[in-house]
Amino acid sequence: MCGIFGVMDKRRQLMDGSSIRQALSMMNERGSGEGAGYVAYGIYPDYRDCYALHVLLDNTCESKAVVDATLGQWGAIEHDEAIPTYDQPNLRKTCTPWRYFFKPDATLAPGSASPEKDIITNLVMQINAAPNGAEIISSGKNVGVFKASGWPEDVADYYRIQDYEGYIWLAHNRYATSSPEKWERPDPFNLHDWSVVENGKTTTYGTNRRYVESFGYQCSMSTDSEVIACLIDLLVRRHGLDINLAIRALAPPFWEDIDRMPEAEQKLNRALRFAYGSATMNGPFTVVAANPDMMVGFTDRGKLRPMVVGECGDRLYIASEEAAIRAMEPGVESITRPAAGEPVIGRVAP
Amino acid sequence: MSSNFGSMPLRYRVAIDREQCMECGRCIDNCSYGVFRRDGDRILINSRNCTACHRCLTYCPRDAIMLQEHPCDYRNHPVWTREVRESIYNQARTGKIILAGMGSVSKLPIIFDHLMLDACQVTTPPTDPLREPVELRTYLGKKPSKLDFRQRSNGDVELSTELTPNLMLETPIMLGHMSYGALSLNAHVAMARAAKETGTFMGTGEGGLHPGLYPYQDRMIVQVASGRFGVNVDYLERGAAIELKLGQGAKPGIGGHLPGEKVSADVSRTRMIPQGSDAISPAPHHDIYGIEDLPQLVNSVKEATERKKPIFAKIAAVNGNAENVAAVARSGVDAIAIDGFRGGTGAAPRVFRDHVGIPIEVAIATADRELRKQGLRNEVSLIACGSIRESTDVVKAIALGADAVYIATAALAAMGCRVCGNCYQGLCPWGIATQRQDLVDRLNPDVASKQVANLIHAWTLEITELIGAAGINSIESLRGNRDRLRGYMLDEGLLEILDVKSVGA
Ligand code: SF4
Ligand code: SF4
Numbered sequence: 001m002c003g004i005f006g007v008m009d010k011r012r013q014l015m016d017g018s019s020i021r022q023a024l025s026m027m028n029e030r031g032s033g034e035g036a037g038y039v040a041y042g043i044y045p046d047y048r049d050c051y052a053l054h055v056l057l058d059n060t061c062e063s064k065a066v067v068d069a070t071l072g073q074w075g076a077i078e079h080d081e082a083i084p085t086y087d088q089p090n091l092r093k094t095c096t097p098w099r100y101f102f103k104p105d106a107t108l109a110p111g112s113a114s115p116e117k118d119i120i121t122n123l124v125m126q127i128n129a130a131p132n133g134a135e136i137i138s139s140g141k142n143v144g145v146f147k148a149s150g151w152p153e154d155v156a157d158y159y160r161i162q163d164y165e166g167y168i169w170l171a172h173n174r175y176a177t178s179s180p181e182k183w184e185r186p187d188p189f190n191l192h193d194w195s196v197v198e199n200g201k202t203t204t205y206g207t208n209r210r211y212v213e214s215f216g217y218q219c220s221m222s223t224d225s226e227v228i229a230c231l232i233d234l235l236v237r238r239h240g241l242d243i244n245l246a247i248r249a250l251a252p253p254f255w256e257d258i259d260r261m262p263e264a265e266q267k268l269n270r271a272l273r274f275a276y277g278s279a280t281m282n283g284p285f286t287v288v289a290a291n292p293d294m295m296v297g298f299t300d301r302g303k304l305r306p307m308v309v310g311e312c313g314d315r316l317y318i319a320s321e322e323a324a325i326r327a328m329e330p331g332v333e334s335i336t337r338p339a340a341g342e343p344v345i346g347r348v349a350p
Numbered sequence: 351m352s353s354n355f356g357s358m359p360l361r362y363r364v365a366i367d368r369e370q371c372m373e374c375g376r377c378i379d380n381c382s383y384g385v386f387r388r389d390g391d392r393i394l395i396n397s398r399n400c401t402a403c404h405r406c407l408t409y410c411p412r413d414a415i416m417l418q419e420h421p422c423d424y425r426n427h428p429v430w431t432r433e434v435r436e437s438i439y440n441q442a443r444t445g446k447i448i449l450a451g452m453g454s455v456s457k458l459p460i461i462f463d464h465l466m467l468d469a470c471q472v473t474t475p476p477t478d479p480l481r482e483p484v485e486l487r488t489y490l491g492k493k494p495s496k497l498d499f500r501q502r503s504n505g506d507v508e509l510s511t512e513l514t515p516n517l518m519l520e521t522p523i524m525l526g527h528m529s530y531g532a533l534s535l536n537a538h539v540a541m542a543r544a545a546k547e548t549g550t551f552m553g554t555g556e557g558g559l560h561p562g563l564y565p566y567q568d569r570m571i572v573q574v575a576s577g578r579f580g581v582n583v584d585y586l587e588r589g590a591a592i593e594l595k596l597g598q599g600a601k602p603g604i605g606g607h608l609p610g611e612k613v614s615a616d617v618s619r620t621r622m623i624p625q626g627s628d629a630i631s632p633a634p635h636h637d638i639y640g641i642e643d644l645p646q647l648v649n650s651v652k653e654a655t656e657r658k659k660p661i662f663a664k665i666a667a668v669n670g671n672a673e674n675v676a677a678v679a680r681s682g683v684d685a686i687a688i689d690g691f692r693g694g695t696g697a698a699p700r701v702f703r704d705h706v707g708i709p710i711e712v713a714i715a716t717a718d719r720e721l722r723k724q725g726l727r728n729e730v731s732l733i734a735c736g737s738i739r740e741s742t743d744v745v746k747a748i749a750l751g752a753d754a755v756y757i758a759t760a761a762l763a764a765m766g767c768r769v770c771g772n773c774y775q776g777l778c779p780w781g782i783a784t785q786r787q788d789l790v791d792r793l794n795p796d797v798a799s800k801q802v803a804n805l806i807h808a809w810t811l812e813i814t815e816l817i818g819a820a821g822i823n824s825i826e827s828l829r830g831n832r833d834r835l836r837g838y839m840l841d842e843g844l845l846e847i848l849d850v851k852s853v854g855a
Contacts, residue, residue: 177473201473201474203470203474203820203821203827203831203834204822204827205833206830206832206834207827207828207829207831210722210830211722213722214722214723214725215725239496239497241497242507245497254483255485255487256483264508264509267509268509270513271494271497271509271511271513272497274489274493274494274513274516274728275493275494275495275496275497275511275728277493277826277829278727278826278829280824280826280827281827282822282823282824282827283470283474283821283822284474284475302482302823304475
């Protein structure tokens with residue numbers, strides 16, 4: 001189960017979180033009240049040049065000291081503070097959400113095409129893999145993840161999600177199958193630019209994880225979205241694939257379809273499947289992913305999980321259910337349900 | 351010089367139910383080992399010659415023949431087993447190395463049997479192969495690890511990465527290398543036809559390519575072994591791929607052995623060796639004394655065939671397997687076949703067959719892991735071989751990291767072989783491992799090829815069902831997907847090496 005929701009404003013008009021909360025709660029019957037999360041792009045304009053690190057700390061002494069020390073090694077902390085939270089009767093607080101605004105020292109990753117992001121990637125993996133009571137749940141510029149164990153409304157109210165304004169929002173209503181008590185477990189997962197929400201459970205977690213780990217990523221959360229975020233980062237940032245091709249690599253056409261394509265296209269698709277066989281995701285999933293410039297949605301090639309797309313003015317919506325879109329945009333102009341293998345790619349205006 | 355051993359206890363006892371027997375004599379005609387003979391209207395039996403090949407049982411119209419193994423007990427002793435004692439008697443009498451046929455007979459646990467497969471229940475739905483596509487198509491060969499594109503003048507992007515040649519298999523099951531010479535021409539033709547029919551490939555073994563197989567050459571992987579039998583440029587050019595045999599699981603560290611009895615006129619021509627002479631391949635390739643020599647051989651074979659064909663290398667699974675595989679992966683080959691210690695053979699010294707090498711399950715798992723660790727996994731495909739017995743072994747081998755498998759003994763069994771282990775005698779009553787024309791004629795290539803194709807087809811269907819049930823609709827999503835395996839009663843150390851969790855985890 002699980003319900004997912006994404007909305008993007010092509011002109012970067014900001015939306016506050018209250019309507020996202022409402023949309024997500026329309027899909028409560030897809031969740032189990034044990035996890036929900038939100039991610040928004042554009043929420044930290046004052047620190048737009050810093051990497052915003054959202055961290056869940058077991059305690060604000062030892063765990064925080066580890067994070068402080070690690071960040072100190074890799075760059076400079078411009079500012080840090082507890083993320084404002086407001087206790088909710090139905091949320092059992094198990095950690096303290098904290099945020100850092102951080103500038104990595106690019107000279108520490110010589111020879112890299114994107115040194116800052118390499119540093120952030122390593123930093124996140126290093127801190128999350130170690131048993132240090134700290135989990136970095138988001139790490140991009142001008143973006144932040146807010147998540148906890150509970151119903152979407154309680155999680156939203158706990159963070160006062162309505163106080164944040166973003167031009168892209170993704171949200172996730174979790175149907176827990178393991179570790180319901182862990183606040184880091186619900187989607188979204190974020191790795192600097194990319195955030196991912198998934199409805200589904202791939203049957204290739206092991207293959208995909210081993211694949212990204214052979215490129216130096218470390219997955220510590222045993223959950224699909226974490227691996228998907230790494231896969232997209234690898235394919236798009238490090239291998240330079242266009243998002244279209246990256247999605248095609250993750251959910252490729254069947255061989256019999258490839259056999260019928262024109263020569264050049266056949267060659268391209270065969271090459272993608274050759275190169276990225278271990279990156280291919282199998283099993284039922286709908287994924288909505290975003291980075292600062294786009295929001296994309298795609299499904300497994302059998303489309304075993306729903307994906308509804310809505311458009312209204314400058315807004316693009318992708319959700320598990322139409323009701324969620326209508327909750328936010330009652331007058332939505334177009335509702336479509338793309339066929340299996342048809343990704344949805346929306347870009348913000350440059 | 352005689353020995354004092356006299357007559358050894360019988361291995362098998364053959365008996366005829368005289369009530370049932372109609373003295374038709376079919377058993378006499380069928381037994382190439384001379385177990386049966388006629389005395390008037392009575393059939394006499396010499397059980398000592400029996401190999402349990404079952405040919406007589408199969409053709410007796412009255413089901414009158416009974417066969418018993420070890421009819422005579424030794425004093426039971428857990429240390430001085432029957433096998434140990436008999437080997438001693440045998441060697442005390444002959445002073446020689448004991449040769450044995452087929453795969454290892456050691457009673458070590460089989461890891462495949464302790465690996466359980468996964469299936470979907472509620473959190474993910476199974477895929478139903480009757481209604482949805484499940485792809486088993488497999489490409490063997492080098493794959494790019496990343497793609498490059500170039501911008502065309504009209505703004506379109508175009509792939510600039512050139513793909514190296516791959517073999518396309520419709521199913522991840524290939525027919526392994528068994529030479530013409532070890533096997534009859536009819537057996538080879540049968541398997542070649544089956545490979546063609548099922549969209550897969552067959553290995554020639556180290557015996558060259560008989561002209562009778564030219565019609566199927568686009569389905570043949572031609573082997574170059576240390577003896578270089580039958581190798582010339584014409585041979586290389588005919589194959590769909592070329593395999594350099596560096597080792598063999600049944601006898602790691604030593605070369606192939608074809609007894610002279612099996613070197614018929616035709617075999618001698620195909621192998622380019624004198625008729626009747628033993629064909630003993632050297633242990634090493636005499637142009638490979640170190641790993642740095644291998645790329646030279648790979649390159650010369652590639653050059654000879656204009657870089658149009660994938661080059662495979664086959665190695666035996668031994669302790670330093672991960673290291674060997676990583677070394678070979680750097681040599682420019684396109685695929686590596688790893689042969690586990692249970693691999694079959696026509697003839698191998700018993701001590702090698704039963705004691706040298708490591709299991710294929712471990713070898714594939716460590717090879718896949720090491721290649722991934724070193725970023726070389728896309729450089730080569732991995733082929734598992736050496737005792738792949740059924741479709742579940744194929745699925746488990748792929749989940750441990752293989753791209754495809756070679757089957758050999760299973761293919762022989764599909765043609766009638768009873769795994770009697772006497773291939774080296776050259777008297778195979780099924781017409782499979784023999785060159786005696788009257789015996790060869792017993793194997794009808796039309797019938798045998800259908801049987802081999804049936805086996806491959808049946809396994810392919812089972813694999814489709816098994817991976818569909820696991821929610822996987824493409825075989826490459828199974829490759830190295832160890833999370834879909836669980837170890838049942840395997841120790842912690844082995845689980846860690848296989849990178850598989852215990853049942854319940
Ligand atoms: S084949 Fe059977 S029935 Fe015929 S002679 Fe032999 S044992 Fe008797
Ligand atoms: S192929 Fe070998 S093992 Fe099989 S029946 Fe013939 S002789 Fe026996």
